[in-house]
Structures are given as C-alpha cells and as structure tokens.
Amino acid sequence: MTGYATAGWTEMFLCAGGAAAALSGLIFVGLSVNIRTVLEMERREGRNSMTGRALEALVALLIVLLVSIVALTPALSRGVLAAFILVNAAGSAISPCRAVYGSRGVSAPSAVKLMRLIPAGALTVALLAAGASLAAGHGGGLYWLPAAFVLAVTVAAVNAWVILVEVLR
Template identity: 35%
Template sequence: MPLAATEISEWSDLFVASAGATAALAGLVFVAISINIDRILKLEGVAELGLITLILLVGVLVVSLFGLIPGQEDTSFGYEMLALSVISSLAVFALVKRSLAGVGPGEGRLTSRLILPMFGTVPYLVGSVLLVTGSDAGMYWVFAGMVGAIIAAVMNAWILLVEILR
C-alpha cells in the first residue's frame, strides 16, 4: 500500500462521492435561498454570499467531474484545475468585494464573506500549480480545497437559512 496516493486514478472514489454530495448540497442551498429570497434581497451583500456559496459547491462538483475523466494525466488535471481555480477565485473575490461594500465596521461579517471562501479557492490554486509542476503534493492540496469549499458553503448556507432571520 503506497504512503501517498499521487495518481489521479487513485482518487476516483472520492471524486464520485464528492460529486454526489456537492450536487445535493447545491440543491439545498438553492432551496434555502428561495425560501428566504425576500429577506436575502433586503440585506446588503447577502445575495452575493448566496452566489459565493453556490460557486464553491459547484466548484467541488466540477473538480470531481474533471477528476473522473478516464485516462487523464495528472498534469492535464492540473491545467484544468488551474483554469477552474483562477476563474472561480476571480469570481468569488469580485463577489466578496461587492458583498463587503455594505458591511460596516464591527459587523463581524468579514469571516463569512472573506476568510471562509479562501478555504475553497486558495488550496485549489496551490494544488493546480503543484500538479502542473509534477509535485506529489498537488492532489492533497486539491482535496484540501474541496473540504474547505464544502465547510465554507455549509457555514454560509446556515447564514442564508437561519442567521438572516435573527
């Protein structure tokens, strides 16, 4: 048994499970948004938080689908990840900037709007660069990005469903 699973084919079970789980979570976030749509639209920056959450979840889904392409080389996956991570990071940070524009000092929303999304974007960037350069650590960084994105999305979903009603 190898100490490190460095080939993309060794991660296929994880990708299958992640694709199903994140598709279901994205559906639940859509429901949460639709239930609270009036309140979400009234609160400045919260609609952006909803879109960030969906981008993070769909990002994990797309990563999983990329990882399931048969016969793919690690470097090909790395280039796909690099393109996805750059595009999603730019989109997330543009939405974060818009979301923070209406947040006053001391409102305590910096964590959910800026820090949490970084857990689902930065590891992808690191992992994709490592994969492209042939480093064995790349897949583990991609995994960290998947976990970070799911955790951030679940925490944001709680805000969208419960916290905005307080």
C-alpha cells in the first residue's frame, strides 16, 4: 500500500463515503426540523447565516462522498484523482470565504468565528496537500485524506450542532 495509488484504500473510501452519505441525510432532516426558526432568524438578521452553515456542512460531507466515489473508480489515473481532489479543495474554500465576507460588520465574538473558520480552512489545506502531493508523487498523497475527512466531519458536526441546538437558544 502506498499514498500514491488507491490500491489498499478501498475500505477507507467505502467507510468514509457511507458515513458521509448518512450524515448528509441527517443534516437535511435536522435542518427541516428547525426550518421555520432558521428562516425567521435569517429574515430578522437580514443574512443567511444558518442556511450558509447548513450548506457548509453539506459541502464538507459531499466532498468526502465524492472523493470516495471517484477514488473507488477502477483504473483511475493518479493525475485525474489528484485534479479531482484539487477541484474539491477549491470548492471547500468557498463557504469559509463567504462566511468571512458575510460577517463583515457583525459583532460576533472572535472565538465563534475561529471555531468555524479554523476547521474549514484546515479542511481546504488538507485537501490541497492531498491533491498536490498525489500529483507530485511525494509529500504524503492519499495519506492526507483521512485528516481531510476527519476535518470535514468536524466542520459538518459543528455546523449541524449550531443549526439543530444553538438556533433554539
């Protein structure tokens, strides 16, 4: 097993993909339970903070699911997988950037912002490291993906907690 070929990684991709799909479904259900409260809160605030968090959680989990599906494709070249991971890294950066842009002028505690942005930023960095090192053939390659997947689940869990529990406080 090596970090530069998908042989030997099947169980990890199957586990990660299945878990991400299940957790994505739970976020949809959780958001639907509080949808009135979430939409009312956003209407009062004049911004999409909670639906943005839901989207961020879903994107993080969908990245895990999509990378797992593509990585399980037989005879997929290393370059194609590296490019796909890098595209997903770029996609993972969109939501944290929107969160920073959307929070301008809002006086939220900096610790709250950091708890949201650090895991999301680390996810992007881990995906970039995985894609770039896989393409280069050195620097870790696929060994960065478990860290990225753990960060994605962390991003999703934190945002899901806010959507499900904190929104009702």
